[in-house]
Amino acid sequence: MGTLLALALVLPGQANHGAGMEALAIDMDVAGNSATALGPRQDCLTLAPGGDALVDVTATNIPPANSMTGFAYKLSYSSAAFTITSQDPNYLLAANADSLLANTSDPLPDDDLNDDWNSTVMDTGAGTPESGSGVLARISIHVDSSAALGIYFLTLNNHGHVGPDSLTAAPDSTFNASIAIGVPCDTDGDGWNDAAELVIGTSPDLNCGAAGWPAELVAESAETSTLNIADLASFIAPVRRLDTSVGHPDFDRRWDLKPGSSFGEDINVEDISALVSGSSGFPPMFGGQKALGLSCAVPAPTVSEKVTLPVPAVSPSVWVSASVPSSVSANWIVPRPAPVKITIACSPVRNSAICDTDKPTARSKPNSMKRRRNETMAYTKKPNTVNAAAAKKPTDNNPNTP
Numbered sequence: 001m002g003t004l005l006a007l008a009l010v011l012p013g014q015a016n017h018g019a020g021m022e023a024l025a026i027d028m029d030v031a032g033n034s035a036t037a038l039g040p041r042q043d044c045l046t047l048a049p050g051g052d053a054l055v056d057v058t059a060t061n062i063p064p065a066n067s068m069t070g071f072a073y074k075l076s077y078s079s080a081a082f083t084i085t086s087q088d089p090n091y092l093l094a095a096n097a098d099s100l101l102a103n104t105s106d107p108l109p110d111d112d113l114n115d116d117w118n119s120t121v122m123d124t125g126a127g128t129p130e131s132g133s134g135v136l137a138r139i140s141i142h143v144d145s146s147a148a149l150g151i152y153f154l155t156l157n158n159h160g161h162v163g164p165d166s167l168t169a170a171p172d173s174t175f176n177a178s179i180a181i182g183v184p185c186d187t188d189g190d191g192w193n194d195a196a197e198l199v200i201g202t203s204p205d206l207n208c209g210a211a212g213w214p215a216e217l218v219a220e221s222a223e224t225s226t227l228n229i230a231d232l233a234s235f236i237a238p239v240r241r242l243d244t245s246v247g248h249p250d251f252d253r254r255w256d257l258k259p260g261s262s263f264g265e266d267i268n269v270e271d272i273s274a275l276v277s278g279s280s281g282f283p284p285m286f287g288g289q290k291a292l293g294l295s296c297a298v299p300a301p302t303v304s305e306k307v308t309l310p311v312p313a314v315s316p317s318v319w320v321s322a323s324v325p326s327s328v329s330a331n332w333i334v335p336r337p338a339p340v341k342i343t344i345a346c347s348p349v350r351n352s353a354i355c356d357t358d359k360p361t362a363r364s365k366p367n368s369m370k371r372r373r374n375e376t377m378a379y380t381k382k383p384n385t386v387n388a389a390a391a392k393k394p395t396d397n398n399p400n401t402p
Helices: 194-200 229-233 269-273 368-375
Strands: 003-005 023-027 044-047 052-062 070-076 082-088 101-103 116-123 132-143 155-162 173-175 178-181 224-226 295-297 340-343 378-381
Touching (some): 023 155, 052 155, 116 132, 132 178
Parallel strands (some): 023 173
Antiparallel strands (some): 003 178, 070 155, 082 132, 101 116, 224 295, 340 378
16 A cells, blocks of 8 residues: 655644735645746645655745745654755745845755754845745655655744844745655545645545535535535625635635635635636546536444443452450540441352351351351441440351441
8 A cells, every 4th residue: 555645734824914925835846936936836746655856835925015035944744754855945035136045954965863854044145135926945855765654744834034124924824735655645535635625624534525525615415515506606605705815804714725826815716616627626536527516425423332341240358357456445435437338258249269168167056057148248337436345256146246
């Protein structure tokens, strides 16, 4: 079986309009990207074990009012699965004349001593600071040939661009991607890659229902999900999600069906087109047919199995003899304890290894067996204050004396 290496996305941060860029993202398809332009973003790439990938870290819409003089990010990842081998920052930050980059990032290839790699690049030249969209850095990732099966996370933290005031402005949104090794990028076959579903808020392991299929924006049935006109219309009514971004009161990540697209606001016409075009409009779960008008069955809820615990066996009780030291005065008063349950003789289960078998004793009488059975009864007694010197062993006349 193949291996899935998921570079899980970072969920959107707080809106920072006017200071931070619109989005900082990882693009798994470097084709079409340049220092000052971005092509369609791809959030997944399929590789074989031991393979290598070129990945772009991109910036979308750095505001001119807070242009860029540098950038920084911390890349957290599983060093047991892959290695960061190189980084080239000579793109957007070096686009204007007279740029002079100072790269103080951690050395590469990364030493893999921990699961973090820090990148910091500053423009120390006399040129005009950059703004707009483009590639911040192109990095190389090597997948270890012996990486264990499973999902590994690659996250961007402490990230943003540095403005003329030398302060780092966080982006409004951050998007990462996934690398699939030997398996499809889309685990559940609903047409959305796993990394995108984590942003949207649906499960990468379910391909039906509002919690599993991103296209099911309007749930009309608990048993089935159908992509229809109601889902398309939900971008406009009852709440207009179209043309909204992080920070807008009507923005909802659930309608951002193409996370990280650079076409206008976060929710735009590309998100609507995702319902009727591309792999999401013709998903594998329908055999590549157009999803519009088709239905899928919503999985039944999982019912927990009722577990009956066994009743533990009751161990037998045995007599315990006690004596009062001679040094204790005959008038010594024993403190009154709380009510206790006293079990006489060997009860309720006879164990010959602990209790003697019924045999003639000093207190044996013709009704010995009946007496012995009666003595196995337990009763609750609230002890009174007793004279310790008066304590006696059981006798025929007083068999219940402790």
